[in-house]
Amino acid sequence: MLKQKEIEQALEAVLLAAEEPVSIDRLIGLFDAGDLPEGSPRQAIRTALAEIEYALEGRGYELKRVASGYRFQIRQSMSPWVSRLKETRPPRFSRALMETLALIAYKQPATRGDIEAVRGVSVSPNIMRTLLERGWISVVGQRAVPGRPTLYGTTRAFLDYFNLRSLDELPPLSEIRALVDPHVAEGDGEIETGSDAESADTEETDTANEESARPLAEVVPLPTPKR
């Protein structure tokens, strides 16, 4: 016959490995004849379960009896911790969404048609919905043309998120254009030499993969509080 402690260990092992609650009958069935006291196997299991339950007082989990049997369960009060663990990093916003947002910021008030005309592809309703839900754009009116398309503009929340006091603080298009178009940038000798020296540097320091991000921050004065 097994000792009380051995029964407890076996039950703990089984219940923590099981993916669903295990009934008392099934628990009894796991033991061989002779493992449990002959007259009262059920009583022995119950006593062991009660002992396990008692030992878990003050711990982050408990032994719980539900309709179909017993299971270990994380205490409800621990829910915030588990929730944090299960949170997954959200994916990045798509290129299409970023372009749509940029166009609304620079071309507002703008309709979906305006955005599509520039981007050359249709704007998915999902993108507009995401931007609206995020509170970065809002409906500001309708254009008085057939179909009365909705006009969108950026919101206060958009400015707050990007730490801007007003849209004025966004860099002008001429500067942004210089970022990717080398011909436009040619006029500016300083930028040219600056980026040359930099690319030479980055090769050595093995941070070349940041290249796409680096020149931007250095070439374009990112919005700062007005002087």
Add this chain to the structure above:
Amino acid sequence: MLKQKEIEQALEAVLLAAEEPVSIDRLIGLFDAGDLPEGSPRQAIRTALAEIEYALEGRGYELKRVASGYRFQIRQSMSPWVSRLKETRPPRFSRALMETLALIAYKQPATRGDIEAVRGVSVSPNIMRTLLERGWISVVGQRAVPGRPTLYGTTRAFLDYFNLRSLDELPPLSEIRALVDPHVAEGDGEIETGSDAESADTEETDTANEESARPLAEVVPLPTPKR
């Protein structure tokens, strides 16, 4: 600041909810600033984990540290009870697969050619696929020789599966007995190169929060091919 007991409860809840080992860094990340003692959050977590481990002495399960972090697991001695409950047979792996895995583990980084040179037969693509799918091995680079053959190494997931904390804990490769034949002794030197992996420093695994599938070679200095 949380009380020691509250930290323990949170850790228990999180580790019982996680489906894989959780690194110390990830555990620390779950707490808010101010929850843990400012100077030594890591120490606070370690103390709590040690306390949990201690509390489980004599129980059917334990807190175990493996390569990619901590996990609760059923004690090995209890596995007969668990197999009585679970009907599914654990997967078996062929000797060819285990030999291939052993060669990669002890000789990493290793190419298929390295494996074939020892085993005397070509490595079946199925075996490599199984090992890659299981996440036990991963591509760690190419050897700088003609044809640039792919180099493979074992991963944290491999160590996790075999209940190991680091490659150090692998059973040592059998020693080669003193040889009588001087010609054979020459060959001995060649064999020795393979055992470099054993002595590689694999300590301090808990500071890394990499995913378990990342190749160990990225984390652990492993012998590199001669150029």
Add this chain to the structure above:
Amino acid sequence: MNDGEREGARLQDARKAGNEENVVAIVGDTIIKSLPTDLYIPPDALEVFLGAFEGPMDLLLYLIRRRNLDILEISVSEVTDQYMRYIEMMTAMKLTLAGEYLAMAATLAEIKSRLLLPRTEAVEEEEEDPRAELVRRLREYERFKAAAADLEALPRLERDIQPAAAALPTLIERKIEPMVEMKDLLLAMADILHRAALNERHAVAMETLSVRERMSLVLTAVNSRRGFVPFTDLFDVEEGKQGVIVTFLALMELSREGVIEIVQRGFRAPIYVRAGT
């Protein structure tokens, strides 16, 4: 051990009998030189037998270890003979044989022939023992075969260890939004401009941002009230001259686009603004 000795003795006999290449099997004292047509071993069994080996190294190691011989003490000649017998049986029964088995047979044959060649002492000093390479390979294979067995014996998940899990509490849903940086936004805009530059039809020309922004604000103000909004309500004197001009330009632009209507009932009457109809 007895088996091994007996095997050895039989092989000795076989050798004495000469023409050992043709020896297929030895039953008692009888040397069989050709396969009987009614061979008792079913091909399946032989296939299973060979399938139990992980290749020629494994088979060779088995032949050596079966006789409890140290690898260093192997008689290449004996082992080669045994190995050849297996290979011949396989080929005779037309079983598909992996190329590696044949390659090993060739290696063994070569070593054996080199050992049989008479050599002068000078040559012997220079030349490596032809067995050395094979012995080295066998030993290394044996090492990793043992390592694989060690690995197999380690406690492992699914078989010996089960992760412990407990049922989850009801979780608190918290939506985390993706992070966006200003540079992402600007890079997106830069891309648009770059593409637009390549396609003249999509050229992007825009007013100053302050006007565009004000257009949105004015529109929002107009739309938030049903009907007419007094023109003057849309201006904030505290903004100063600059602000008034920006608002004025915004109103003009919106009116031009037909988004709003500006009405005045008579000369000097109050001006009103309402959403375009």
